[in-house]
Amino acid sequence: EKHIPVVEVKDNTVTVTINPYVPEISYVLELTPKNIELPFGETEQLTVTKYEYIEESGVVADVGDDITEQCSWIINNDKIQVSDKGVLSSTEDNINGTIQATCEILPFGQLYTNIISVNVLPKNTYRLLIYPQELILEKDYTVPIECRYYSTINGVETYEVCTDTCIWEYDNSILKIENGNITALKSNIANTTITATYEGLTDTI
Numbered sequence: 001e002k003h004i005p006v007v008e009v010k011d012n013t014v015t016v017t018i019n020p021y022v023p024e025i026s027y028v029l030e031l032t033p034k035n036i037e038l039p040f041g042e043t044e045q046l047t048v049t050k051y052e053y054i055e056e057s058g059v060v061a062d063v064g065d066d067i068t069e070q071c072s073w074i075i076n077n078d079k080i081q082v083s084d085k086g087v088l089s090s091t092e093d094n095i096n097g098t099i100q101a102t103c104e105i106l107p108f109g110q111l112y113t114n115i116i117s118v119n120v121l122p123k124n125t126y127r128l129l130i131y132p133q134e135l136i137l138e139k140d141y142t143v144p145i146e147c148r149y150y151s152t153i154n155g156v157e158t159y160e161v162c163t164d165t166c167i168w169e170y171d172n173s174i175l176k177i178e179n180g181n182i183t184a185l186k187s188n189i190a191n192t193t194i195t196a197t198y199e200g201l202t203d204t205i
Contacts, residue, residue, distance in 0.1 A: 024054070024055050025052050025053065025054055026053045026055050026108060027051065027052060027053055027105050027108065027111060028050075028051050028111075029048055029049070029050055029067070029102075029105075029111050029112065030049050030051065030064070030113060030114060031046060031047070031048050031099070031101050031113035031115075032049070032116075033046075033116070034114070036088065036116065036118045036119065037119050037154070038090060038118060038120045038121065039121050039124075039154050040090060040093035040121055040122065040123040040124075041123065042089075043087050043088060044087070045086060045087055046082060046101075046116075047068050047086060048066070048067050048068045048070075048103065049064040049067070050064050050065045050067045051063075051064035052064070067103055068085065068101075069084060069086065071086070071101040071103045071113075072102055072103070073099060073101055073102075074099070074100040074102060075098070075099050076098050077095060077097030077098075077118075079091050079092040079095055079097075079120075080099070080120065090120040092120065093120055093122050094121070094122040094123075094155075096117065096118060096120065097117075098117055098118070099115070100112060100113055100116075101113040121154045121155050122154075122155045124152060125152045126149070126150065126151050126199065126201060127149075127150045127201065127203075128147065128148070128149055128150070128162075128196060128198055128199075128202060128203045129147070129203050130145065130146070130196050131145070131147075131148065132145075132205075133205050134205060137175075137182070137183075138184060138187055139184050139187035140183065140184065140185075141183070141184050142181050142182065143181065144180055144181055145163070145177060145181065146163050146180065147161070147166045147196040147198065148160070148162065149161075149162045149198050149201070162198045163180050164179075164180070165198065166196045166197060167197040167198070168194065168196055169194070169195040170193070170195070171192050173185065174186050174189055174192050175192065175194065182194075193205065
């Protein structure tokens, strides 16, 4: 350890005092969270924490100070934004980028955080489909029919079968839809349409 001697001369007496060792302290900045999957249309709070760092031993303090609102931001995608309070948002879906924060810490000057990655997920989409998409039926012939409600949430597509809960529209003098089946009541009908409606969406075959 390094000690700083203090020499004092008084009445022809030399007194040497060894002051306690004072380690050299710097600071490190940490930006969290580090890897973000951001659903489009939502926000995420970023935090910059300043920790004391003892250079000689490499020890970083366990508890730091929140300096988020003192920082400026380095972002490599102009569709990704961070507010003065550290709130992350995006004006476009299905993009990615990196973010770094920086802050002037006296007397050390400009210090920088770690770099974090941001992946903005695709926007949620919904669609309705009737299966099959084309039917050729003879009189009294019955085949299965199904209506599916597809939803893509955070880039993952799933579907639910809504055959019994959707609203069907068709010429009931020609066709009958019941219990997931469709039956032709007449023959020699050139074309007719079937429409399903569910959750504000429609599909027609």
